[in-house]
Structure formats: structure tokens, C-alpha cells
Amino acid sequence: MALNGDEEDFEWEPPSEAEMKVIQARRERQDKISKLMGDYLLKGYKMLGECCDVCGTILLQDKQQKNYCVSCQELDSDIDKDNPALNAQAALSQVRERQLAAQSPPPTQAAQLNGGASSSQSGGSVPQPRPEHCEGAAAGGRALLPPPAVPPPPAPAPTATLAPIRPPVPPPSSALRPVLQEAEEAVLTKLRWATTQLQSSASLEVSTQLCGLITSCANSLRSLKELSQ
Amino acid sequence: MAGSPAACRIPTTSWSRTAGGRGATEKKKSLLIDRLMKSISNVDILELAAVYEFHGEGMTSVEHLHLKHVLQTVCALEAVVLRSFGPDGGQVLFTRSTGQAMLSRSGTQILKALHLEHPLARVVVDCVCKHSAVTGDGSKTFVLLLASLLRMIHASASKAPIVSECSKSTEAAAARRLADKLLAFATSELADLISVSVVPRGFCVSAEDFTTKTQPPARPSDFRIQTLLSSFFHTRLDSVHCGFLSDLACELLTRWKFQNDKLSFFLQFLSDNFPALHTQVSGFPVSSSRLIEGQVIHRDFSTPCLQVHKQPVRAAVFTEHLQPTILHQSYVLELRCGGRVTGEESIVPFSARTERSLESVIATLQSFGVSLLLCAVKQSTAVLALAARAEMCLVECVSEDELSLFVRLSGVTPISDCWRIQPENIATLTFCRAILLGAHRYVHVAFCDSSGVKPCSLVICAPGEAQTDQCTSAFQDAVRVLLTMWEPVSTTEATTLKNPVQPHEGTSLHAHCPTGNAAYRSDTCALKPGCVIPAGGTFEFLLHHGLTQHSRSHSASSCTNLGVNVCQILANTLLSVPRQIYSHHPKRFLQAQTRITSLISDRSRPFMAFKNVANEDPDRGDTPSKRFMLDLGLESISCKYQLLLAVLQCATSLLRVDAMVRTHTALCSPSHKLTNISEESTDDETED
Numbered sequence: 001m002a003l004n005g006d007e008e009d010f011e012w013e014p015p016s017e018a019e020m021k022v023i024q025a026r027r028e029r030q031d032k033i034s035k036l037m038g039d040y041l042l043k044g045y046k047m048l049g050e051c052c053d054v055c056g057t058i059l060l061q062d063k064q065q066k067n068y069c070v071s072c073q074e075l076d077s078d079i080d081k082d083n084p085a086l087n088a089q090a091a092l093s094q095v096r097e098r099q100l101a102a103q104s105p106p107p108t109q110a111a112q113l114n115g116g117a118s119s120s121q122s123g124g125s126v127p128q129p130r131p132e133h134c135e136g137a138a139a140g141g142r143a144l145l146p147p148p149a150v151p152p153p154p155a156p157a158p159t160a161t162l163a164p165i166r167p168p169v170p171p172p173s174s175a176l177r178p179v180l181q182e183a184e185e186a187v188l189t190k191l192r193w194a195t196t197q198l199q200s201s202a203s204l205e206v207s208t209q210l211c212g213l214i215t216s217c218a219n220s221l222r223s224l225k226e227l228s229q
Numbered sequence: 230m231a232g233s234p235a236a237c238r239i240p241t242t243s244w245s246r247t248a249g250g251r252g253a254t255e256k257k258k259s260l261l262i263d264r265l266m267k268s269i270s271n272v273d274i275l276e277l278a279a280v281y282e283f284h285g286e287g288m289t290s291v292e293h294l295h296l297k298h299v300l301q302t303v304c305a306l307e308a309v310v311l312r313s314f315g316p317d318g319g320q321v322l323f324t325r326s327t328g329q330a331m332l333s334r335s336g337t338q339i340l341k342a343l344h345l346e347h348p349l350a351r352v353v354v355d356c357v358c359k360h361s362a363v364t365g366d367g368s369k370t371f372v373l374l375l376a377s378l379l380r381m382i383h384a385s386a387s388k389a390p391i392v393s394e395c396s397k398s399t400e401a402a403a404a405r406r407l408a409d410k411l412l413a414f415a416t417s418e419l420a421d422l423i424s425v426s427v428v429p430r431g432f433c434v435s436a437e438d439f440t441t442k443t444q445p446p447a448r449p450s451d452f453r454i455q456t457l458l459s460s461f462f463h464t465r466l467d468s469v470h471c472g473f474l475s476d477l478a479c480e481l482l483t484r485w486k487f488q489n490d491k492l493s494f495f496l497q498f499l500s501d502n503f504p505a506l507h508t509q510v511s512g513f514p515v516s517s518s519r520l521i522e523g524q525v526i527h528r529d530f531s532t533p534c535l536q537v538h539k540q541p542v543r544a545a546v547f548t549e550h551l552q553p554t555i556l557h558q559s560y561v562l563e564l565r566c567g568g569r570v571t572g573e574e575s576i577v578p579f580s581a582r583t584e585r586s587l588e589s590v591i592a593t594l595q596s597f598g599v600s601l602l603l604c605a606v607k608q609s610t611a612v613l614a615l616a617a618r619a620e621m622c623l624v625e626c627v628s629e630d631e632l633s634l635f636v637r638l639s640g641v642t643p644i645s646d647c648w649r650i651q652p653e654n655i656a657t658l659t660f661c662r663a664i665l666l667g668a669h670r671y672v673h674v675a676f677c678d679s680s681g682v683k684p685c686s687l688v689i690c691a692p693g694e695a696q697t698d699q700c701t702s703a704f705q706d707a708v709r710v711l712l713t714m715w716e717p718v719s720t721t722e723a724t725t726l727k728n729p730v731q732p733h734e735g736t737s738l739h740a741h742c743p744t745g746n747a748a749y750r751s752d753t754c755a756l757k758p759g760c761v762i763p764a765g766g767t768f769e770f771l772l773h774h775g776l777t778q779h780s781r782s783h784s785a786s787s788c789t790n791l792g793v794n795v796c797q798i799l800a801n802t803l804l805s806v807p808r809q810i811y812s813h814h815p816k817r818f819l820q821a822q823t824r825i826t827s828l829i830s831d832r833s834r835p836f837m838a839f840k841n842v843a844n845e846d847p848d849r850g851d852t853p854s855k856r857f858m859l860d861l862g863l864e865s866i867s868c869k870y871q872l873l874l875a876v877l878q879c880a881t882s883l884l885r886v887d888a889m890v891r892t893h894t895a896l897c898s899p900s901h902k903l904t905n906i907s908e909e910s911t912d913d914e915t916e917d
Contacts, residue, residue, distance in 0.1 A: 037304075038307070038311070046344035047343070049347045058301055061346075
């Protein structure tokens with residue numbers, strides 16, 4: 001075979017740390033898939049000779065002749081977790097990145113917002129918040145998580161854009177307005193982005209999720225407007 | 230059921246190697262199919278990798294396989310058997326829609342009970358079943374080793390330089406080469422390596438070791454078959470009954486051992502006749518299993534058994550009907566008398582004539598003193614009546630296995646022609662009586678003592694039917710394990726690659742092996758029969774150590790294109806077995822590994838002297854390490870070696886499969902295998 005010629009051009013180098021993490025994650029995912037498939041086989045599912053179109057995993061068929069793909073329907077998708085439309089974390093990190101790149105205005109003191117989540121992140125004084133906080137906030141709607149680094153004032157934790165908005169109880173103070181304006185801008189940016197994505201999207205699921213995002217952005221804007229009045 | 234239409238697509242990327250670009254055209258598809266079909270007709274069916282014919286919709290389609298599909302299939306099967314693996318593994322309870330339950334810890338039974346339509350999965354299960362049919366054990370270890378081997382091969386092959394479009398085919402080719410190298414190494418050097426690094430740490434068990442707890446061993450450090458069987462039953466049944474059942478098995482073997490005969494001969498006899506030699510009884514505790522003298526025929530008497538005390542009992546075996554069977558329903562009988570068809574009233578003299586001939590047969594039997602008739606078929610009512618009147622016991626519809634065993638043990642020939650009954654057709658039995666086992670009544674016969682063999686039959690009791698089946702299959706596999714342990718191992722490449730072993734050819738192949746080896750090599754049996762080693766991963770640790778040292782010493786010469794060491798891959802694969810055994814206690818894995826490594830380096834005093842029962846054993850007494858080893862149980866080295874070879878051959882053949890051809894057929898029959906070839910049309914073996 002003419003493969004020896006190829007090998008002379010390339011030298012195998014050990015993978016970098018990032019690549020190792022990716023390889024490790026992939027291996028764990030494959031192990032999970034195998035374990036789930038083994039469980040289903042023992043439950044009486046049939047292993048078919050076909051593969052899933054989306055992810056390439058072997059399909060299983062239950063007793064009602066329905067095909068079932070273990071990785072698509074049970075595990076979180078490998079690539080979807082980086083898609084901002086489908087994942088809160090990815091969306092949040094994208095917004096954050098954009099804000100950092102745009103060199104946002106000096107940090108403002110933000111009063112504590114009562115009740116649940118605000119619809120977007122506050123000023124850029126917050127050093128890169130970690131996804132773990134976002135996850136916690138997105139999952140439980142917890143109010144505030146102070147960031148680990150030491151900024152002078154504890155700032156409200158950033159939260160997911162998809163989290164439902166609860167109307168804040170205390171009347172708005174003057175210090176709140178710039179925060180609200182920034183929040184509005186961020187939501188509008190997200191809305192614009194979602195619209196462009198929706199126009200170009202071909203998949204049904206992605207479109208549905210984008211519409212959901214647009215709805216929640218609109219709701220957030222409404223609440224922000226109420227807040228500022 | 231038909232596959233979904235989407236599966237008929239041909240993945241476009243896989244054509245890049247042959248077509249040189251994306252997008253396969255119809256012409257190229259049909260070209261490949263033509264080539265495949267032509268080659269199938271030219272090559273011998275037996276020597277090719279197998280692919281299974283299964284349902285497809287629409288036109289014939291070819292699906293190329295990638296390494297990750299192979300890996301995913303085998304890993305899924307591994308996940309299935311993993312939970313039952315090892316002495317601490319669990320049992321799997323299968324229930325059918327009919328309500329019938331099956332309880333199993335045997336890898337073969339679990340895998341066979343799964344619904345698998347994927348051809349690769351079925352190839353793997355087939356390999357496992359064939360291996361298990363020969364050796365009796367090791368099916369879960371097989372899948373475990375196969376999965377970890379394929380993972381290692383995949384990891385090594387993916388280190389190959391990635392050229393964007395051809396990455397998958399490069400990977401597949403690299404994996405194939407690696408597998409071939411592994412197999413070549415295993416067939417040529419592995420046996421020597423085992424005999425150097427593992428066998429000196431083990432010991433030989435000879436046939437005189439059939440001691441049970443009723444006969445205390447001569448020395449406390451006597452390693453017995455009992456320990457081996459006990460550890461086997463522990464992995465197959467449970468820890469509560471393994472001791473009792475292994476004692477029972479030892480007793481069975483002791484009583485069946487033909488004196489002055491080769492060990493493997495009587496084990497083969499036991500293995501072949503096991504269905505006729507055991508009775509399953511449900512509803513009793515396992516501890517009421519026992520041995521019964523003689524043979525149990527699993528039928529009841531058709532005529533009342535009146536005489537019990539007349540000894541010795543004479544018996545005759547009939548294979549045909551005593552009364553001609555022409556007087557059955559739906560037969561039209563034409564009676565001719567001198568060329569003219571006689572009327573209906575002549576049926577009466579005809580039947581009277583047949584009855585008179587029957588009476589004469591019975592009278593002949595009575596003159597020989599026969600009181601037991603064993604028949605393979607159902608006799609007519611006239612025969613039953615006459616036999617009852619003559620005070621003969623009649624047993625009908627005896628199965629073929631049992632009849633052949635009876636004939637073998639009593640040394641008579643069955644009567645095929647009722648008019649010629651000779652003295653050699655009459656058997657002499659010690660007794661014949663009815664026996665009540667569980668809910669059934671059977672016929673119990675005992676033979677006069679001949680050639681020192683005391684035939685006995687096994688009664689296996691268990692609380693439920695599923696458990697009796699489990700115990701029975703465990704016993705059967707135990708006999709096969711012992712048979713494999715005492716067979717001389719064939720180690721030449723010629724033998725392993727060229728002779729496909731079918732289960733029924735087992736004995737003939739083993740008979741050929743020594744002669745074949747003797748011409749090929751001077752030391753034929755590097756792995757002497759009867760070698761055992763403590764269980765619990767000892768074999769794997771020792772061989773791992775040996776392989777690592779071997780790879781270090783040959784590091785200069787064993788360079789491959791990928792810079793991967795074949796020995797190292799094999800060594801790492803082996804460690805997956807003890808890792809899984811100690812998966813619940815990771816600390817014990819490290820403890821065991823360090824203990825064995827330290828004992829290896831302690832050369833001044835070998836922890837296991839290679840000893841034979843006949844040799845003088847310098848009695849050093851039981852060192853703590855020896856006692857530790859004893860607690861783990863024993864396993865046979867030749868079984869392990871054959872397992873490794875089988876795993877490597879299966880991996881090689883899996884990686885050689887290049888494409889799945891989906892054909893449009895009406896029936897999907899699992900026994901009908903079509904062959905598929907890789908694009909190189911290599912010969913290969915799916916079984917050792």
C-alpha cells in the first residue's frame with residue numbers, strides 16, 4: 001500500500017493537553033454509550049445492523065419496532081453543547097466573549113436584584129465568570145453567586161438568557177438605569193443574532209429552539225422596560 | 230423486518246479511497262458489487278470471513294465498516310457480560326413471553342439470548358460459542374479481552390498520521406496490520422513465553438488427584454482437582470454450593486475413571502454421554518444432589534413391573550416394532566391369496582397369524598429368561614398385552630442416547646430382527662426397578678461389574694427449573710474444562726491456521742496434533758497437560774511481566790511502522806482481566822499486582838515449586854503465600870492460552886471485514902451464512 005509514503009511526511013506527536021481532554025471526553029462518552037447499549041440489550045432490545053444518520057451510533061430496536069439511538073436520545077450531544085442556540089452555557093459564554101472583546105464600560109455598582117434571574121450579565125468588571133456558576137444559576141434560578149476572584153463589590157452573578165424572568169419587587173433606583181440599559185442592549189444583540197440564525201436555519205429543532213430564544217428575549221425586554229418605568 | 234431506507238445510502242466519504250473523490254456514482258456501486266459477487270463464487274466458503282445475509286429493502290447496498298463500528302459493537306457486548314464476570318459477578322435472569330425463565334452466569338448463554346441483528350455482533354457471538362464448546366469456559370473473558378484488545382489497537386492505529394480524506398481507511402489498514410502482527414507473534418512465540426514465565430510458577434495436577442473430602446489428601450499442600458472445580462463452580466454458580474458440587478463432580482469422575490486408560494478418553498466419554506448420565510430434579514435443595522449407581526432411563530414402565538426380586542435380570546433391547554405396523558389407521562391393506570384379492574373377512578386370519586408370530590417371539594424371549602424389554606419405539610397394544618401376560622417389563626420410547634449408553638455399558642447388540650434372537654442380544658443386569666425422582670418415576674438399572682468400572686448416574690437437584698438447568702450446564706462445562714486441561718496443546722502455526730476446529734472434530738484433531746507437532750518441532754508439549762495456576766489474575770500478571778521483559782529485550786528489533794510494540798499491546802490488554810476481577814476493590818488489584826511482582830523477583834525461593842505428585846516434594850510446609858494462592862482457586866494454563874489465541878484470531882477476522890452487503894432476501898435464517906470478503910480477499914479463520 002502506498003501508505004508508507006504518507007508516513008514519512010508526518011511525525012506522530014503526542015497530543016496536547018486540550019486534545020487529551022477532548023480525547024478523554026470522547027472516550028468517556030463512548031463508554032457511556034456502550035454501557036447504555038448493554039443495558040438496553042439485556043432489556044430485550046434488538047441491535048440492528050444500521051447506524052444512526054446523525055451520530056453514527058448503532059441503532060437499537062424495541063419490541064414495538066421503534067428504532068432508538070442511545071446517544072441522540074439519551075446523552076447530551078457532543079457537538080450541540082457548543083451551539084449557543086441549544087445550550088445556555090454556550091450562549092452565555094458567547095455573550096461574555098463579545099463583551100470582553102468590546103471592552104465594556106467601567107464597572108458599575110449594581111444593587112441586588114431580588115427574586116430570580118436578571119436576563120443578562122451585568123458590567124464587564126466581573127472577571128470571567130466560570131460556567132459552573134452559570135449552570136447553577138440556570139438550573140436552579142438561584143439569586144446570587146459571588147465570583148471567586150476579588151473584585152471590590154460583589155456583583156450579581158450572570159445568569160442564563162433562557163431563564164424565566166421574575167418581576168423584581170423593589171422600585172428601581174438611579175444606579176440601576178445604566179445596568180438596565182446594558183442589559184437591554186445585550187438582549188437586543190442576542191435577539192438580532194437569533195433572528196439571523198433563524199433566517200438561515202434549515203433544521204426544525206434548531207428553528208424551534210431559536211423561536212424559544214426570541215420569545216424569552218422579548219419577555220426579558222418587556223420586564224426590563226417595566227423595571228425602568 | 231426491513232431496514233430503513235436511509236440505511237441503503239452509501240456513506241460518501243468511504244469511497245474516497247477507491248473513487249478518488251466525494252460522491253459515489255451508480256456505476257461504481259454496481260462495479261464493486263459485481264466484483265464482490267464474482268469473488269464469492271470463486272473462493273472456498275469455509276476459509277472466508279463471515280457476513281450474514283439479512284433483510285434489506287430496495288436495491289442491494291454496500292456499507293463500509295469503520296473501526297469505530299467494530300469497537301462499538303464489541304464494547305456493547307462487553308457491557309452486557311461485564312456484570313456477570315468473575316467470582317463476584319451477578320446472575321442474569323431471562324424471561325420469555327411464554328413465562329419460561331432462564332438463569333445464567335455463563336457468557337455463552339447470555340450472549341445467545343440477546344437479539345442481535347448486527348452481523349459483526351453475530352460473528353463475535355459465534356466465535357465465543359465455538360470457543361466455549363471446545364474449552365467449556367472463558368466466554369466472558371473472551372469478550373473482555375477482545376474489547377480491550379480492539380481498544381488498544383484503535384488507540385495505536387489512530388496515532389497514524391491523519392491525512393484528511395483517507396484517515397479512516399488508513400486507520401483501518403493500520404489496525405489490520407497490527408492485528409496480523411499480534412496473531413503472528415502469538416502463534417509463534419507466545420507458547421514459549423508462557424512456558425518460561427508462567428508455567429514454572431504453576432504446578433501439574435495429575436489424574437491421581439481425584440481426592441474428595443472423604444479421603445484426606447496425603448499432604449496438606451496437595452493441590453487437587455477439587456480446588457480447580459470449586460473455583461470454576463464459584464464463577465458459574467455461587468459460593469455457597471461450589472464446594473459441595475465440586476466434591477460431587479470429583480466423586481463422579483473417580484467412579485467413572487477407567488483403569489489403565491487415557492484420562493482424556495473417559496472425560497470425552499462423559500462429555501458425550503452427559504445428557505443420558507444425569508437427571509434433573511426440581512423442587513429440592515441443591516445439597517440433595519447425589520450419585521446413583523447404574524443408569525437411570527428416563528421413561529416409566531409401560532407394563533406393570535411385578536417381579537422385583539428375581540436376580541439377575543435379563544434384558545433385551547429392541548429398535549423396531551415387534552408387531553408389524555401395517556395394521557394402522559389410514560392404511561389400506563390388500564390381501565392376496567393366489568393372485569386374487571380376497572374379501573374383508575380374511576383380515577381376521579391375517580391378524581391371528583401376526584399374533585401367533587408375536588407369541589412365538591415372546592416365547593423365545595421367555596426361554597432366554599428375559600424379563601425387561603427396552604424399546605426405542607412405541608409398541609402396539611397386542612405386544613403390551615402379551616408382555617404383561619408373560620410377566621415381562623416393557624419400557625417404550627427410550628431415547629437414542631440412553632439406548633446407546635445402555636448398549637455400551639451392558640455390551641449387547643440391539644435386536645433388529647425379532648426372528649433372530651441370539652444370546653449376545655441378552656444383557657444381564659444386577660437389578661431393575663422403578664425409582665421416584667422428584668415428580669417422575671423412572672426405570673433404574675444397574676449393571677454387573679465389568680472391567681472395574683462402576684457406572685453411576687448424577688441426580689442434580691435445585692429449587693427451580695432455571696437453577697437445575699444452570700447446574701447441569703455448569704457440570705457439563707466442568708467436564709469440558711478438565712478435558713481441555715489434559716489435552717496436549719497444539720502450538721504450531723500450521724495446525725492452528727490450517728485446521729478449523731469444529732466441536733465434533735475435537736477428538737480427531739487432538740489425535741492428529743502430536744504426530745503433526747513431532748515432525749515440526751522437538752519440544753512439542755511446551756505446555757504440559759494438567760498445568761494449573763492460582764486464579765484471580767495470576768496468569769495475567771505473570772504473562773504481563775513476561776511480555777514486558779520480552780519487549781524490553783527485543784525493543785531494537787521489534788520496531789513497527791507505527792512505532793508500536795506488539796508485546797506491549799498484548800501485555801496491557803491482559804491487565805484488563807484482573808482489573809475487572811477486582812473492579813469493586815481497586816486497592817486489591819494493586820495489592821495483588823505488587824505481591825506477585827515481588828514474588829517473581831524473589832528467585833531464591835520459588836513460591837510455587839513445579840511439582841508432580843509422583844516426584845519427591847521437598848516439604849517446605851505451607852508458606853503464607855502458598856495459602857494465599859490456594860484461597861484464590863485454580864485455573865488451567867492451557868485453557869488460558871487457547872483463549873488468548875482465539876481472541877487474537879477473532880480480532881483479526883473482525884478487522885478484516887471491510888463491507889457489509891445487504892441483500893434482498895425473503896427469509897432471514899441465522900444458520901445460512903453468506904460470505905463476504907475484504908477488498909484484499911484474504912483467507913482467514915474465525916475460530917482456532
